[in-house]
Amino acid sequence: MWIDSVAPSTVDARNDGPLHHQLSSVIRQAIAEGSLPPGSQLPTEADVQARFGVSRSVVRQAMSALANDGLIQRGRGRGSVVAPHHEHHRAVQKMSGLSSQISTPDDVVTTDVLDFARSSDPRAEQALGTSDLIALVRRRSINGEAIAIIHTWIPRALVPGLEPADLTNASLHETLGTRYGVPVSAGHRQVRAIAASETLAHDLALSPGAPLLVLEGTSCDENGTTIEYFCTWHRADRVVFDVDANSDATEAPLSAQPRSGARAAQTPTGDVATMARDLADQARRLADTLSS
Template structure:
């Protein structure tokens, strides 16, 4: 049994970390690394108490935390078992965001206020920006924390943004369509405040998606950072075969390929257009930045 393989001081009162947090971290690591697959029975409260020399109340607090994270299922008379994975898949190269890609998504506006941020001001090309902080949840569980910077002139309200898509609101209210952008993805550790909002332990792995979005005129509309729970959200990518086609743009806006079809018949024109579109798709697949949702 995996419990027997652990050192007795894996949960140590001498450490500054609370005992329940130490125990939940031990079990969590075994679940996330695959040592405890879905459906695995966890040790009983009595076994955990005896193994680490801690009180049963500490054990219960640790198991409740894991239950709240969706990692463990508990039931009277059946003990604790590892929960099936509750993954949400997100296509990061699509413009649509979590609010349109997932079912049962809710959006809570944590704050919306003016904020001085040199990077956001420089990126958006305006002096007055507002910072929009939101929490996205799926099936009642938080999955993403979003910080977005927007020009103050857009004049959005928390009421409009609650349980709504920012991109849809911009299109409906201001006629602004987000058509392209640059995105970066990196793995980061949850800060204490992020951990509290996302209901994970501080230091837990998060997937950070950050970038800037542009409208049809190539003007920047938003700068954002979104922290996703790595145990709940999976980033999917559609991969296409690249070729030697040269990149013709640095802004993400597609440029037409050269070629004259004015003297061709309708069928020949269609075939030429298909070739141009395929070349452009291959070009974008091998050179263009990932365009993902920031709303």
């Protein structure tokens, strides 16, 4: 049994962090590494108590956190099992949005507009060259499960008459192209791993500190003018970033960061590949060091 390979001292009051966080991290790591594959039966509460010398309440807190994050399924009379692995893939070097990349005949993709207001952000102002911006906060879900939170800033003058209802269950890029005649054709992207804040955890139905993958950057129109600044936080247990990498000999020179109101070349694939390196390891380490 998997639990027999885990040292009892792995969960101990002398270690850093509450016992239930230590225990959930041990199980979380085993799921991430494949030691507990989807469908695996987890040890009983009694087995876990005996192995680590913890109370029943500690075990139940740990299991509840894992269930809330969608990593395990709990059932009366049958114990807990590792949940099926639902992965959605996103090619970060492509300009198409999240909804178009992950949409399949078997998936229902929905978009809720959580906030829509005149607002600004120093990074967005610098990228877009104006402080007269509309700030959008959207939540994208698949089959009723939230998988991403999207913060977007766009120049207000670019989208006259735009309303929140126009973006409910709709694509912003598609709306820009068809309604406003502004096709999105290039951009710059950065990817990194972070721990979920209280707000992001609430909006994504996760525990605070859960690992997230962030895609951040700008988008440009066909003339190279920057028209969008965005940050998208993805659930690391649901979304996988795919990157096509080239050898150093075939990579083009790295382009400069887009300038506000100026022409901006699309970032080469190799740049994205470099920024995406080790994201899975970062996310795993974050999961193992959840803050109390």
